[in-house]
Amino acid sequence: MTFNQIVLKMAKVQYKKYIVYYVCNSFAVMFFFMFLSVYFNDQVVQAKKLEGIQEVLTVPVVALVVFTVFFINYAHTIFIKRRKSEFGLFMTLGMSGRDISKLLLLENGVIALASIISGILSGTIFSRLFFLLLMKSVGLEDIPFHLNAKMFMYSIGIFLAVFSIVVGKSLFLTLNRNLLQSLKSDRVRETIKLRSPLFGAVGLAMMVGSALMLYFTFSEITGGLLLLWTIAILLGLYISLNQFMSFFIEIAKKNKPFYFKRLLSLSSLDYKFKQLTSILMLVTVMIMVTIFYSSLVLTFYQSSEKQAIDNNPYDLAFVQTETKNNLPLDEIYSVIDKKEHPVKEHLMIPTFTYYQYNPNTDWQYSYVFMSVDDFNQLTSSPKSLQNGEYMYYENSEPEYASENNAYAHGLAFPIGNDDLSLKMKESITEKNINLLSNAYEFIIVSHSEFELLKRNLEGFESTIQLFNVANWKETTDAVEELEERLHRYNQSNPPIEDIRTELTSEEDLVRVESKIADYNYNKNTNGIMFFVITFLSVSFFFGTFILLYLNLFSDIDREKEKYRKLYKIGITVKEVKRIISKELITLFFIPIILGTTLAYTYIVVLATDVGGIMKNPELLVHFGLVAGIYLLIQVGYFLYARRKMVNQLTENNF
Known part of the structure; x- marks a missing residue:
């Protein structure tokens, strides 16, 4: 049997890995193309009512690019993580590093090409629907939908640039990994180098303190100081996500009955929070950004008439x-x-x-x-x-x-x-x-x-x-x-x-x-921004859920082995289900609680310039509406993920 035949047989057996990886990349291309169908539409840019709309859409474009970088990177990381032991096996059979490189480049090249083709095709179909809904929602049905070269060039160019960097990084790391490390990769847990309850307390204090300083100094704040406080909040958030469970466990140890009843769950959560810190950080920030901007733009859109009347006696x-x-x-x-x-x-x-x-x-x-x-x-x-x-x-x-x-x-x-x-x-x-x-x-x-x-x-x-x-x-x-x-x-x-x-x-x-004229301009511009932010919110939500879902299920075989061993020493199926539920509740809802809290903080801070949050109840109402919808959808995904994980961990396992 030749190497090519071995590779093809393994690919057929592990086809789900390739399908998930391909779908993630195709998803990224499709959503980016759909957004660019508005950004590069010449008729939108030239419309008299929408002068300067490209400048308004610049921030969402940057946010989408940043999200695409993280999304493709994590999807590829999870894909390669599942392949390391296979590469070790190929090397024991005589495959050289050069052969591994060819295999990686061939696989990723085929997946990239397929992702571009399917992403562009599906993006072309759905972008027309997205564009028509957008124009109708803001009363600009006379602006026609059309495609131009920029939409295709930028979508393909940005995807290939990000994809090439990500593949190049994984190729370098794979070739510099020795045979023993590759073979044992699926049986070795990731090393958690730092467990510091003190760092957890410091991170929490940094996040809360920076948010308070942002609120109390906002009236005198400058652009540089605003950036400084925001960086401090995000740094505190990262440290908190990475080390807070260690801090919480240290506090819990003082209550022995509470700690020992939850020892297994707390230890598992401490490991998973450290393992998934970057993912949880990304999910939290995306939730914060989408809830904050959606609430703000919805308020602007709903107040278009009031703005026109206030500006024009x-x-x-x-x-x-x-x-x-x-x-x-x-x-x-x-x-x-x-x-x-x-x-x-x-x-x-x-x-x-x-x-x-x-x-x-x-x-x-x-x-x-x-x-x-x-x-x-x-x-x-x-x-x-x-x-x-x-x-x-x-x-x-x-x-x-x-x-x-x-x-x-x-x-x-x-x-x-x-x-x-x-x-x-x-x-x-x-x-x-x-x-x-x-x-x-x-x-x-x-x-x-x-x-x-x-x-x-x-x-x-x-x-x-x-x-x-x-x-x-x-x-x-x-x-x-x-x-x-x-x-x-x-x-x-x-x-x-x-x-x-x-x-x-x-x-x-x-x-x-x-x-x-003021009313039409505000309504059209704010309407487009609201629709675009809603589109980005949906994209971010699906993307962050997929990343969290893939990370949780990428180690499903290890989790099965862990619970099989626990079953041998007396754990019951009911207890397994309870542990899984507690872990997933924490992993799914801590980011939304933190993201919603940070979004509310920035809304309260921003409202100080217009008399405070209590004098602008519509902003509070829209925040509650957007956050409530986000929470309901998250509950639905949590129930789906819990049911699937419980089934996979208990089916034929006990």
């Missing part, structure tokens, strides 16, 4: 100057004032912008003046001013008000040979105008001084046009038509070439701000 707004956006009023009304959405309110707020150079700071200060009479049209609390007084008005929500008011110490402006000195009477922060260019800070003065400043200062007059209609959700076509007409009018006039465009672009100066 008026249904439609734009700035009108002498040469830009200066359409006749009757033409503007012909577009906006329709039967579906008649105009309910229309305000015209004159403003005057003056730029003053300050040689001390080498900066042009921009002053946007508004008459107190016009300001009173915007606010529900009318104000009055005397000559020589002004109010500083910041068009923003109070919680986002700037702390440093550069205009608080009085103002002076050259009027002829004298200066007009103004003293600040009051500072007001409230959102009354859509966020247009030069509509963030205003100097409110009396009507007479507003006219005086316009006559004596060289500046720019403009009018803020504000409209409210009966049904703003029906104004999509009207807003687009108005934007088109304004654009044609602006193109027919010479461009702005003065200090205004030195500080901002002309496009920004003349843009239209509307509730419906």
Whole structure:
């Protein structure tokens, strides 16, 4: 019998190993291709409503690549782990290291090729379904599905790069392992070099302490400090997973009845936690990331309308100057004032912008003046001013008000040979105008001084046009038509070439701000993000479950032998089932408890910037919903894994 015949016969007997390994790799290619069908869809990128969507999807892409690296690496590690004794047998029969290398390369080459073909084919089929569901969920059915070369190149390229590195590493380790180690590999447990209860306590304290520091310092935190606390949390998590059972056993020993009743379970869990630390760490982090981002994006998606209303006090707004956006009023009304959405309110707020150079700071200060009479049209609390007084008005929500008011110490402006000195009477922060260019800070003065400043200062007059209609959700076509007409009018006039465009672009100066545009943008962008995060969550969930499942069942023969020996010294089937259940409950649910807790910590920390978690109950509700769904699915997988493990360990074993 030749070597090739021996290899083929062993492959036929152990075909399940190859099938599981192939399915894992095919799974990775398929999910990566499905995601890239959205990321590299030119129609999505070019859609006006989704400008910048590729930047938004960059973080999920990176997360998917990192997950793919871990997933393929662990799938390959488990596959090779089951083959080590076979390689030792081949070597005793005379197969050289070069022959082993050829065998490894041939096997992995065939599996990689088959995985790419099946992964791309299944990805092409399911990506169309995924894309259509995604576009329909965010109201963009007009964007067609198509495939391009980038989707195929990146999917195949990233998979082959990761796969080659992983295979190269295992090839190096296999060839440097001696014959005795290979033959005994399936009868030797992995060496646990460190058992330190003190390290377990330190890891737990590091994780909890870093989370508390993140919460208490978040308001003053910088990007580097946020990264530092996150790294500290993850490091503490890894140490805890690796050494906490040793710490718990040390504590349990102080209660002798408790410890001796659970001695077998505790010892087994201590070994398995140290053996599976990397897997449990990956599962925990993936759970944390998916629950955190799913809760956050779901909240953003559900609050798209609220965001549009908060950002746009008026249904439609734009700035009108002498040469830009200066359409006749009757033409503007012909577009906006329709039967579906008649105009309910229309305000015209004159403003005057003056730029003053300050040689001390080498900066042009921009002053946007508004008459107190016009300001009173915007606010529900009318104000009055005397000559020589002004109010500083910041068009923003109070919680986002700037702390440093550069205009608080009085103002002076050259009027002829004298200066007009103004003293600040009051500072007001409230959102009354859509966020247009030069509509963030205003100097409110009396009507007479507003006219005086316009006559004596060289500046720019403009009018803020504000409209409210009966049904703003029906104004999509009207807003687009108005934007088109304004654009044609602006193109027919010479461009702005003065200090205004030195500080901002002309496009920004003349843009239209509307509730419906903001709403559509938020809904579409957040909708895509929510759908993508849901897709990634499902991918991560299946992937991490498969990895945990494969690791648990890769040593099933050893577990059978262990329980067979325990049976000989008196253990019963009922006790075996109880031990298995306790172990699996711990291994399946410790990661979800830790991941959910860490996700909640980051949500609470993030909520401190918007008034705290109790002032944002929708965030808490969505967190509970996502975590609850995740837990229910995990319970289902736990019941499946427990039933299968109990059957395999007790069937024909006792």
